[in-house]
Amino acid sequence: MRAIAISAFGADPELIEVPEPEPRPGEILVRLRAAGYNPVDTKIAGGAMKGVMSPAFPLIMGQDGAGVVTAVGGEVSRFRPGDEVYGRFSHPARGLGSYAEYAVAAEDGPVARMPKGMTPEQAAAVPTATGTAWDVVEAARIDEGQTVLIVGATGGVGQSAIQLAALRGARVIATAAPADEDLVRGFGAAETVDRDRAAEQVRAAHPDGIDAVLELVSPAGATGPAEALLRPGGVICSIVHALDPDALAARELRGVNVINHPTPQVLTNLADLIDAGRLRVRVEAQVPLERAPAELREIAGRRARGKTVFLL
Ligand SMILES: NC(=O)c1ccc[n+]([C@@H]2O[C@H](COP(=O)([O-])OP(=O)(O)OC[C@H]3O[C@@H](n4cnc5c(N)ncnc54)[C@H](OP(=O)(O)O)[C@@H]3O)[C@@H](O)[C@H]2O)c1
Structure with a gap:
């Protein structure tokens, strides 16, 4: 072969x-x-x-x-x-x-x-990209009415994460260059921010803080601006192992480094959502x-x- x-x-x-x-x-x-x-x-x-x-x-x-x-x-x-x-x-x-x-x-x-x-x-x-999006949305416990920033929203994991967070009733803010705004809104993002000015723009629109950040790209040492957007008790998840959960806990924030382990059940759940026309x-x-x-x-x-x- x-x-x-x-x-x-x-x-x-x-x-x-x-x-x-x-x-x-x-x-x-x-x-x-x-x-x-x-x-x-x-x-x-x-x-x-x-x-x-x-x-x-x-x-x-x-x-x-x-x-x-x-x-x-x-x-x-x-x-x-x-x-x-x-x-x-x-x-x-x-x-x-x-x-x-x-x-x-x-x-x-x-x-x-x-x-x-x-x-x-x-x-x-x-499997991997959408399965990881499923895992990160689960780990963050995204829920109805929450406001969620997704950093890296334009990529393979990000496009699915936007949809899965929106399906749970969250208001999704997606990082996107002007040329990609229609793309991420098409997946269900309610707001977009420029990737180079994301923290500044989110803070201006949500001065009381947001509930969650799904960090899909920023390496260790680069997540500080996103962490600073969270309200007390908020959660940040990284899929590139960028977080120090203990340091975040000391600041009343929950931090989770997510590693994708696709299970048959998650793949079946994704297939069901795709078949129902709720995920693409x-x-x-x-x-x-x-x-x-x-x-x-x-x-x-x-x-x-x-x-x-x-x-x-
Ligand atoms: N933990 C796990 O189990 C797991 C699972 C899957 C993936 N990952 C990792 O997660 C990362 C993302 O995976 P992926 O499959 O989604 O990758 P991808 O398809 O290459 O997408 C990455 C996206 O993020 C954008 N981006 C890059 N830097 C950014 C920044 N500073 N701010 C905002 N957006 C930015 C990119 O845009 P540009 O192209 O314009 O830069 C691209 O659209 C990779 O490093 C991958 O290895 C980890």
Whole structure:
């Protein structure tokens, strides 16, 4: 099968031919039709997890994907051949990932039936970004009537976070350049602020403070201006591990560093919302697999306004 893999951390991604994986007991084998790109894919390939991950090389990149079950290992009861599924397909210790024509997943792992109204190209864009948006909105306990600032609202996680927070009845303030205001309002943002003047603009519009900040991009040391916007008892969540929860607690604020762990139940909840027309995911680029190495070289420097998927 064809796959995009790296031969070592820091090496350039390459199109290679490797044998199809065999499903082990409790696993499904899936003919993927599309793989979703996430920033973490290039971070891992660059060696960001070197100390905590011992992959087999060549390591097939990627985790998100969607396709059709073609075979099942022993003791599998949740899926059968022919089922359309989406989720995460990443087993670095076996050199396996989702940028490949075939991938495996544990049947009780992060995989679920594909949203009915989506193509595999759309569904492959959902698991990590929208799953993280779900987790961060849950962690912040976003509720009816709250005012929530989302920093990084224009990206893959942000577009879903706007929708999920608005579905809970929150008033969403989204960071967006003037050219992106319509985009974020289309997802349900009630207000927009310029990313470079966000704190100043939010303070002017909400002098008594806001209830929550979903920090999707700012690194450690750069979240102070957003923290200062919170009313006492407010919450800030980061998905890039930027917060010191103890220091925030000492200031009567709740701080949560969120790590996405997609469960079958969350993926099913997302599929239900998508099927009900209450959640959508914007795929901005569909790239043939053979063009993936070139795309991956450039993608980190590009402005993300939706998801990129690789066609398998
Ligand atoms: N903790 C977890 O489990 C988890 C899960 C998923 C993602 N992440 C991480 O979360 C981050 C965001 O992921 P993503 O998939 O949403 O990335 P993405 O699709 O690349 O989107 C990032 C967005 O944030 C915008 N942005 C960048 N800097 C900004 C700033 N200072 N103020 C306001 N907006 C800014 C970008 O706009 P421009 O392109 O114009 O700069 C882009 O639209 C990545 O670092 C990713 O690795 C963590």
